[in-house]
Amino acid sequence: MSRKLNKEEKIAFIESLDDLSREEKDRLLYELAQVDDLSEIIDYIDNLYRRTLKRIAGRLESFERVSKNRSDSLPFYLLSLTKADQLKTKQEIAGFVKKHPDLTEWSRSIKVKTNADALFAGVEMDIAEMTGKINKRIETHLKQTYQETYLNRAYNYHKQTKREPNFKPERLEEEYLQKAINENFKGKRFSERVWGSNMDELVSRVESLVTNDLNRGYPIDQSSKLLAIEFDRARNRAVTVLQTETNGIQAQATLDEYQDDNIKKYRYLATLEVHTCPICGELDGKVFLVKDAEKGVNYPTMHPHCRCTTVPALEKGGKRYARDIETGKGYEVESSQTFKDWRKQQLDKYGQTAIKDKLQAERLEKDRVRRTKEQFIAYRQLLGPQNMPKTFAGFYDLKYNGGEEYERLKDKVFIYQKIQTGEWGKKINPDKQSPHMESTHKAGKSYIYDSVDVQELFNKHHGTGRIELDRHGRRTNKEIIELGYPIGINGSDGSEVTSIKIHHSEKRTHIVPKKGDQ
Numbered sequence: 001m002s003r004k005l006n007k008e009e010k011i012a013f014i015e016s017l018d019d020l021s022r023e024e025k026d027r028l029l030y031e032l033a034q035v036d037d038l039s040e041i042i043d044y045i046d047n048l049y050r051r052t053l054k055r056i057a058g059r060l061e062s063f064e065r066v067s068k069n070r071s072d073s074l075p076f077y078l079l080s081l082t083k084a085d086q087l088k089t090k091q092e093i094a095g096f097v098k099k100h101p102d103l104t105e106w107s108r109s110i111k112v113k114t115n116a117d118a119l120f121a122g123v124e125m126d127i128a129e130m131t132g133k134i135n136k137r138i139e140t141h142l143k144q145t146y147q148e149t150y151l152n153r154a155y156n157y158h159k160q161t162k163r164e165p166n167f168k169p170e171r172l173e174e175e176y177l178q179k180a181i182n183e184n185f186k187g188k189r190f191s192e193r194v195w196g197s198n199m200d201e202l203v204s205r206v207e208s209l210v211t212n213d214l215n216r217g218y219p220i221d222q223s224s225k226l227l228a229i230e231f232d233r234a235r236n237r238a239v240t241v242l243q244t245e246t247n248g249i250q251a252q253a254t255l256d257e258y259q260d261d262n263i264k265k266y267r268y269l270a271t272l273e274v275h276t277c278p279i280c281g282e283l284d285g286k287v288f289l290v291k292d293a294e295k296g297v298n299y300p301t302m303h304p305h306c307r308c309t310t311v312p313a314l315e316k317g318g319k320r321y322a323r324d325i326e327t328g329k330g331y332e333v334e335s336s337q338t339f340k341d342w343r344k345q346q347l348d349k350y351g352q353t354a355i356k357d358k359l360q361a362e363r364l365e366k367d368r369v370r371r372t373k374e375q376f377i378a379y380r381q382l383l384g385p386q387n388m389p390k391t392f393a394g395f396y397d398l399k400y401n402g403g404e405e406y407e408r409l410k411d412k413v414f415i416y417q418k419i420q421t422g423e424w425g426k427k428i429n430p431d432k433q434s435p436h437m438e439s440t441h442k443a444g445k446s447y448i449y450d451s452v453d454v455q456e457l458f459n460k461h462h463g464t465g466r467i468e469l470d471r472h473g474r475r476t477n478k479e480i481i482e483l484g485y486p487i488g489i490n491g492s493d494g495s496e497v498t499s500i501k502i503h504h505s506e507k508r509t510h511i512v513p514k515k516g517d518q
Helices: 007-015 022-068 083-099 101-108 115-161 174-181 190-216 220-260 278-283 339-350 354-383 392-401 404-420 430-436 454-461
Strands: 265-269 287-289 309-312 319-323 330-334 466-469 475-482 499-503 510-514
Touching: 022 115, 022 220, 083 101, 083 115, 101 115, 115 174, 115 190, 115 220, 174 220, 190 220, 220 309, 220 354, 354 392, 354 404, 392 404, 404 466, 404 475, 430 510, 454 499, 454 510
Parallel strands: none
Antiparallel strands: 265 287, 265 309, 319 330, 466 475, 475 499, 499 510
8 A cells, every 4th residue: 555645745746747837836735735734633633532532441440440349338439539539639620720720610510529520520621621722723723724814815816916915914913813713603602613512522421421331330441442432423523623614714714805805706616526515516606795795605614514615706717626526536627617517517427326326335435434443443442452453444454355354353252242241251160171171081082181271271262263153154152263282182083182162151161172173
């Protein structure tokens, strides 16, 4: 697999394209800068979510260890905190609020009476700190994006009209930038959109999952695999906010520049490719008065993930980019071509259901990736990272191209799940094992050497073999493992055997020697 180009390599590649004009290269370099900025912030968000999930999982594991070592009549989570623990928790909250004074009001609503209260207070602080950092990073990014877009639009206006732009420096000052990013979007301010969609919902889901496990008496450290799924969903919401807010602030900077340069009209430009929604497609190419511009009605952004833009409705001419449905490759068309024109051309070329088929295929693939990612997280939590492909990409390839290797992984998951739920035990039953040992076997029967520690054999090898199937192709409780060294004697011919079969059971688990691995 070829690696991705880094930023410097991308710039060098664009500069090397002799068939592009300087203006076209500058446009590509500007678009590249926006993409790289977003990519860096998404990486930052991903890293914060991973670290916070790990920290919360650590809290759950610590809580579980302490609760297991108690013998109180009431469940540990319902017990009142000791005075020392209560003071410690309150000091932790006070220290947190000192670092984050904007959360003073939140801290007043926190009650720390029981062990569960202390646990949830820690979880909320972890999520609040993560969300606050993301908030700050996105806010800085949006201010910079406004400045860059405003300057870029003013520069392009000057190049296109040869007129001096009516540049307003106050647009780039902190007071106005703060006002710009706090413009209402569906009734919510910037901080509320980021904070509300992630912190409140994520805290609620985490506490709900953990509380359910506590009430049912399940080990709460097992909640981690479900928490990982919730964190992944919250991460996706944060990225959606980032992308939508970036497009929104670019649109606001553009509109401000139109007004400053007394541009009377603008032309709406939808993206000429398969994902463009019908609303934006209908607006494509239409001209509106700048004074009548209204976000969500005739001016971007129209909806989350909206990628539409506008240009001054000056003289027609020039080029715009489109994307081929089948190949996905970009190409230039006349700026006068609308979304309707592009759509008709593509349907005439590939058939009337081409767009519908493409979107359906992408939806199915997206759903498959989502389900596979949830499976990857669940398997990783169950088996541990050492028993899994290191990356999601590796797991995805294994699942859909791994064949026999993937079947063995599913066998391992099957065994671990049975043991985790208590349906199968991890202790060898001496009475069931005795007939299969050297000193206690019956004549003519296969046996395992007395020198072998059967319990140690189980501990080391269970979950590494192949589950035997019944005649209907369903997994049974028998696991066949090839060891590669002599383990005992085959009763039918007296030859040494190098394989074993574990008979899994809740209380009757035992191991028998087996000739070959079939």
